[in-house]
Amino acid sequence: MISVLLVGKGNVATHLYNAFLNAENITVTQISSRNLNTIPVAAITIIAVSDDAIALVSSKIKNALVVHTSGACKMSELKNTNKKGVFYMLQTFSKEKEVDFSEVPFCIEAADEKDRKLLEKVAKTIGKKVYTINSEQRKAIHIAAVFVNNFTNHLYKIGKDLCKEHKIPFEVLHPLIKETASKIEILSPEKSQTGPAIRNDKKTIKKHFDLLNKSQQKIYKVLTKSIQNGN
Amino acid sequence: MISVLLVGKGNVATHLYNAFLNAENITVTQISSRNLNTIPVAAITIIAVSDDAIALVSSKIKNALVVHTSGACKMSELKNTNKKGVFYMLQTFSKEKEVDFSEVPFCIEAADEKDRKLLEKVAKTIGKKVYTINSEQRKAIHIAAVFVNNFTNHLYKIGKDLCKEHKIPFEVLHPLIKETASKIEILSPEKSQTGPAIRNDKKTIKKHFDLLNKSQQKIYKVLTKSIQNGN
Structure with missing residues (x-):
């Protein structure tokens, strides 16, 4: 059995807690980051708090291996005195929607190979896709995620606004949105680009x-300019 | 039986032709737009050619009802002398990928209600989702499609570039891309927005x-500015 302590009460911590409850060979405890007076002992302590709180929260934990779940923070932002690592899940977590962890990429990092293997083992109790990713790579992934998730979502919002303005149900765009997303698995985004920008159709x-x-x-x-310049 | 003539040999014409071949109560013929000397008679003639060629090709067709498949062109760009209409399918068509027409929104328009009903009937022999959309609305849909398809696809391309630069497999982003797209069906894009822009996280x-x-x-x-301004 591997003991896991989850620190945090947000979406990531709560979804993770529920997944570990159903995992084999895992015992899991969850505590709030506001309640760090008595911290349970655990083989792995996962800090799932806001980026700004990682340093302070980690500095109070004496457990053997402490990891954070942030895409934007380096491993060295952990201020515990024992072993460090990262347990970053590249997915968007909403309170309203269940998470299928078998589809979530786990990006793990540890200074020590033994710890990395332990993180991999723990990730595989709830997931399938595990990648060893260093802090520099994780920063790049995090930026890429802003483009393909936050920015893309904002383009959906503009699509919705245009529909609303012209009294068109937004659902008319749903199949196109889904098809565009699923296409990447069989065709690279460069090759599947269509539309007036790539055709340089000035009239349209x-x-x-x-x-x-x-x-x-x-x-x-x-965006038109960037598509035309291919950068 | 309804006779359909397809003019054009591109992706849209070919995918449509194959779908109509398997449809009940439809007889279908396909000709190239370069071969307009002898044009078969048909109840509906669907011109699936490039936007610039619609006027010329349509001017040569004497059949009863002539429609185009363009998102960007008005119905009035048809230059045939009989009845006019539009049969626009809001989806991205690739040679490499089969089309599930049951998922494709058909945006139809006709000057005459009898013709509109005929177009609806024909659309329903191969699809399920039929919307009556006028030329102004279709123009708005076409722009919205550029945002949610072409521009989104370009953001995927940037995500891929960032991965490549940092030696990360692009597949690590696939689940996030798919989740972002499927989320719109249960949560509006405004409500599901996360990330540094909406949090105004200047450090990140x-x-x-x-x-x-x-x-x-x-x-x-x-895009960060637009997210923060909510426009």
């Missing part, structure tokens, strides 16, 4: 431009 | 910025 680009508000125009312009 | 934004090339920085900046 001009027509589109005239129908957009100032902010949408800026986005349209910068 | 600065860190990210320093790791990007000039073109990526421009995109990062304009």
